Amino acid sequence: MEKLDLAIRGGSVVLPDEVRRMDVGIRAGRIVKLGDIAADEAKEAVDARGLHVMAGMIDVHVHLNEPGLGDWEGFESGSAALAAGGCTAYLDMPLNGIPPTVTVRALERKLAAAKGRSVVDYGCWGGLVPGRLDELEPLAAAGVVGFKAFMSAPGDPSEEAFREVDDATLLEGMKRIARLGKVLALHAESEPIVARLTAEARERLRSRPGGGKFVGGEFRVGTSAADYSATRPVEAELEAVRRALRFARETGCPLHFVHISSAAAVAAIRAAKEEGMDVTLETCPHYLTLTEDDLGRLGSVAKCAPPLRSEAERDRLWEEIRAGRIDMISSDHSPCPTSMKTGDLLEAWGGISGAQSSLELMIDEGVGRRGLTLPQISRLLSSAPAKRFGLYPDKGEIAVGSHADLALVDLSAGYTLEAGDLYYRHKHSPYVGRSFSCRVAATYSRGRLVYRLGEGVFPAVAEEAAGAAGPEGAAGAGQWLRAGGRPVAAPGFRDDRAARGRSL
Numbered sequence: 001m002e003k004l005d006l007a008i009r010g011g012s013v014v015l016p017d018e019v020r021r022m023d024v025g026i027r028a029g030r031i032v033k034l035g036d037i038a039a040d041e042a043k044e045a046v047d048a049r050g051l052h053v054m055a056g057m058i059d060v061h062v063h064l065n066e067p068g069l070g071d072w073e074g075f076e077s078g079s080a081a082l083a084a085g086g087c088t089a090y091l092d093m094p095l096n097g098i099p100p101t102v103t104v105r106a107l108e109r110k111l112a113a114a115k116g117r118s119v120v121d122y123g124c125w126g127g128l129v130p131g132r133l134d135e136l137e138p139l140a141a142a143g144v145v146g147f148k149a150f151m152s153a154p155g156d157p158s159e160e161a162f163r164e165v166d167d168a169t170l171l172e173g174m175k176r177i178a179r180l181g182k183v184l185a186l187h188a189e190s191e192p193i194v195a196r197l198t199a200e201a202r203e204r205l206r207s208r209p210g211g212g213k214f215v216g217g218e219f220r221v222g223t224s225a226a227d228y229s230a231t232r233p234v235e236a237e238l239e240a241v242r243r244a245l246r247f248a249r250e251t252g253c254p255l256h257f258v259h260i261s262s263a264a265a266v267a268a269i270r271a272a273k274e275e276g277m278d279v280t281l282e283t284c285p286h287y288l289t290l291t292e293d294d295l296g297r298l299g300s301v302a303k304c305a306p307p308l309r310s311e312a313e314r315d316r317l318w319e320e321i322r323a324g325r326i327d328m329i330s331s332d333h334s335p336c337p338t339s340m341k342t343g344d345l346l347e348a349w350g351g352i353s354g355a356q357s358s359l360e361l362m363i364d365e366g367v368g369r370r371g372l373t374l375p376q377i378s379r380l381l382s383s384a385p386a387k388r389f390g391l392y393p394d395k396g397e398i399a400v401g402s403h404a405d406l407a408l409v410d411l412s413a414g415y416t417l418e419a420g421d422l423y424y425r426h427k428h429s430p431y432v433g434r435s436f437s438c439r440v441a442a443t444y445s446r447g448r449l450v451y452r453l454g455e456g457v458f459p460a461v462a463e464e465a466a467g468a469a470g471p472e473g474a475a476g477a478g479q480w481l482r483a484g485g486r487p488v489a490a491p492g493f494r495d496d497r498a499a500r501g502r503s504l
């Protein structure tokens with residue numbers, strides 16, 4: 001019998017329904033054995049006693065900004081941060097690179113930028129934007145995992161940047177994406193509501209030259225956290241979610257709602273699921289661990305859209321998680337130069353740098369304080385994303401036959417996150433200064449050590465790096481996860497369109 005390449009011994013392995021002490025045997029990048037492994041069975045062994053062994057997180061929502069905006073983030077720094085956070089695969093959004101991924105040519109440029117430079121595996125979203133409907137089919141054929149549309153303005157107003165959809169584009173896009181068998185991911189906030197409230201907030205700011213206003217007896221200059229949040233109320237999210245669900249009901253388009261921030265939106269989506277619609281949703285660690293008060297305290301480093309909400313809303317989202325009504329967790333890592341995170345809250349970049357902290361936050365808060373189990377966390381971070389986006393059974397669970405994509409987590413290694421711990425190109429994050437009760441100790445991608453605490457990120461072994469080095473010299477062995485075929489329908493989806501006589 002050929003020897004195992006690696007045995008990870010003595011860890012507590014997080015399986016779909018239980019946590020069990022066992023060894024994990026790896027050969028040729030896959031898990032080939034779960035159970036006791038003798039010392040001479042493997043070429044190499046890692047002592048994982050005292051650690052939990054989890055399936056690597058699959059982050060379905062990150063913005064790595066290449067090509068074009070590599071000075072914001074890039075495949076090397078972004079994927080290194082993900083690896084250090086226990087993430088072994090990610091799906092890159094069609095913005096904020098230049099050009100955005102809305103044509104096959106742009107996808108090719110993105111893939112060229114990523115090739116040999118990502119530490120872990122990655123897939124790519126294509127974009128649904130006005131005027132580019134005919135690009136959907138070629139993009140699907142080229143292997144995008146699905147399409148993403150913004151229902152509100154994405155923040156970069158420049159000519160060549162990604163544009164939000166109008167309703168006609170959204171409706172026609174859904175018809176076509178349904179025919180292509182892909183999922184449409186939506187940033188759901190109502191542009192009419194947000195644009196009007198933002199214009200009014202700007203007007204108020206201008207009419208207070210050099211001045212400010214009294215907030216709770218305290219004189220403040222500029223936009224407060226409450227002012228900013230009021231420009232993007234829960235109603236704006238709910239209206240967009242409802243409209244998108246209505247269009248999806250008409251067109252049969254599978255939907256995935258990104259970064260849902262309110263229990264009301266979760267409830268609307270749940271009702272659609274109960275109707276049998278093919279729809280899923282994600283929320284992000286920041287909506288579960290931070291509130292509007294943190295935005296007030298931290299400033300624009302914690303600015304995002306939809307905005308951080310109240311403590312009550314955060315607690316309701318945890319209830320939704322506990323009840324199994326939130327399908328998955330993504331980071332929505334939306335980095336930028338730190339200089340864009342200064343100035344007035346209304347004008348600062350909207351987006352949180354969080355890719356490195358998702359798994360630790362979910363364990364720290366979810367398991368440590370909210371009574372969730374590790375298998376529940378693992379479903380949210382790994383198996384649900386893998387199943388929804390066609391990566392299962394290669395990825396998403398610890399099972400014989402799966403890729404050896406693993407995060408080794410120390411549940412008793414408390415630490416305080418410092419800016420210097422971050423692998424992002426720009427070392428800001430609302431979690432700097434936060435104390436965590438656990439820490440990722442090591443990450444394996446297809447059986448290859450890509451991160452070890454205290455040692456750092458290992459982009460690739462020398463042979464793999466040869467010929468694959470990017471412009472900056474470092475190389476990553478992460479592979480492009482080219483999508484093919486139909487994704488798996490959302491849990492509970494009943495394909496009774498034919499029975500209802502609906503024509504697409």
Ligand SMILES: NC(=O)NC(NC(N)=O)C(=O)[O-]
Binds near residue numbers: 096156187305352
């Ligand atoms: N242009 C962006 O990257 N926006 C992102 N920004 C956030 N979420 O604040 C997003 O996903 O909407």
Ligand SMILES: [Zn+2]
Binds near residue numbers: 187258259305
């Ligand atoms: Zn968004």
Ligand SMILES: [Zn+2]
Binds near residue numbers: 063333334
């Ligand atoms: Zn995003």
